[in-house]
Amino acid sequence: MMSMNRRMLSKEDEEAVGDEIEVRREDQDKINKFSRLHSHETLIEEELKVKNKEKEELDDITTELELADEDDIVPYKVGDAFFHIPLSQAQEMLGVSTAKIEGEIEELEDKLGSIREEMTQLKVELYARFGRTINLEV
Amino acid sequence: MASKGKEAAAVASKKDAATPSNPRGIPYAPFVDKVEDYVTSRADVEPTLRSFQEMIAKYQFMEQNLQKRVAGLKDKLPDIQKTLDTVRFLKLRTDESDPIETTFELNPTLYAKAEIPPTDEVYLWLGANVMLAYPIDEAETMLDSKHQAAKQSLSNCEEDLDFLREQITTMEVAVARVYNWDVVQKRKEKDEEEKSKGKGKGKEQDTPGG
Numbered sequence: 001m002m003s004m005n006r007r008m009l010s011k012e013d014e015e016a017v018g019d020e021i022e023v024r025r026e027d028q029d030k031i032n033k034f035s036r037l038h039s040h041e042t043l044i045e046e047e048l049k050v051k052n053k054e055k056e057e058l059d060d061i062t063t064e065l066e067l068a069d070e071d072d073i074v075p076y077k078v079g080d081a082f083f084h085i086p087l088s089q090a091q092e093m094l095g096v097s098t099a100k101i102e103g104e105i106e107e108l109e110d111k112l113g114s115i116r117e118e119m120t121q122l123k124v125e126l127y128a129r130f131g132r133t134i135n136l137e138v
Numbered sequence: 139m140a141s142k143g144k145e146a147a148a149v150a151s152k153k154d155a156a157t158p159s160n161p162r163g164i165p166y167a168p169f170v171d172k173v174e175d176y177v178t179s180r181a182d183v184e185p186t187l188r189s190f191q192e193m194i195a196k197y198q199f200m201e202q203n204l205q206k207r208v209a210g211l212k213d214k215l216p217d218i219q220k221t222l223d224t225v226r227f228l229k230l231r232t233d234e235s236d237p238i239e240t241t242f243e244l245n246p247t248l249y250a251k252a253e254i255p256p257t258d259e260v261y262l263w264l265g266a267n268v269m270l271a272y273p274i275d276e277a278e279t280m281l282d283s284k285h286q287a288a289k290q291s292l293s294n295c296e297e298d299l300d301f302l303r304e305q306i307t308t309m310e311v312a313v314a315r316v317y318n319w320d321v322v323q324k325r326k327e328k329d330e331e332e333k334s335k336g337k338g339k340g341k342e343q344d345t346p347g348g
Contacts, residue, residue: 023311023315024171025169025171028169028307028308028311031307031311032304032307032308035303035304035307036300036303036304039300039303073239075241078223078224078227079220079221079223079224079227080220080224080242080243081224081240081241081242081243082240082241082242082249083227083238083239083240084238084239084240084241085238
């Protein structure tokens with residue numbers, strides 16, 4: 001609800017602003033959209049944190065496995081169970097998982113980028129109309 | 139007084155019926171273009187505000203229910219994914235002849251070893267104390283479609299939640315505007331009262347927006 005976070009105006013502010021600026025349908029739509037984008041932004045940021053951590057872990061394991069013996073059998077987690085598989089197969093599966101998560105991270109970052117772009121544009125428009133009577137900062 | 143309030147509510151609900159709803163049938167909140175469309179006198183303010191608050195409460199009720207559903211789906215999705223991953227892994231092994239050694243979770247914090255021979259049949263827990271044997275391909279198809287369905291349902295719920303939040307914001311703005319209208323009106327009345335009493339002084343401030 002940050003977009004609705006209008007602070008109370010002091011008497012001086014009220015005089016400086018003069019007549020209340022009318023909220024038109026299109027203004028309301030913009031405020032709603034900004035609010036929605038902001039909550040999406042937060043959600044995606046959290047999701048990205050989780051995914052990045054997962055990727056880091058996968059990278060760590062990949063490095064770790066490079067030191068392993070070629071004939072080693074490694075317990076690899078699939079679902080809730082560990083399957084004991086040869087090193088080469090584990091490395092292959094690890095590669096697939098890493099590629100998958102990298103794809104997901106890229107997708108999320110793209111989404112985040114376009115959300116932020118849209119928010120910047122909306123901020124410009126809303127501040128131009130409402131000036132100090134609206135507060136769009138976190 | 140009360141009848142005027144009902145009229146205002148009727149206007150609100152009529153607008154409600156005329157405006158379309160979202161894909162899952164949740165109605166749009168009426169947008170208050172002019173406060174005067176809803177309140178014509180200060181007596182209308184209270185019933186109008188009450189009817190607006192009622193609508194907000196309804197939207198919030200739907201919001202809570204959806205939030206619960208979203209939480210449930212977010213719980214379920216990783217479980218389906220895990221089962222699907224395992225089935226797909228087992229499917230890779232159907233051509234092998236040797237069993238594969240596994241360490242599996244017997245209970246939280248307790249693991250046991252098991253040898254799993256290549257299999258083309260898996261057992262899926264369907265709920266209601268029923269477990270059914272599926273050919274591995276069919277199991278994969280079913281789990282995949284369940285996963286897709288759950289994902290779709292989650293994205294619908296999230297879309298609805300966005301929609302509900304917007305309707306609530308719209309109504310909250312409407313409440314604020316009716317309230318402000320009342321404040322301005324009250325100031326006007328007070329000014330007039332003082333003038334009629336002949337006590338109005340020259341230095342009295344103009345009412346902004348009035």
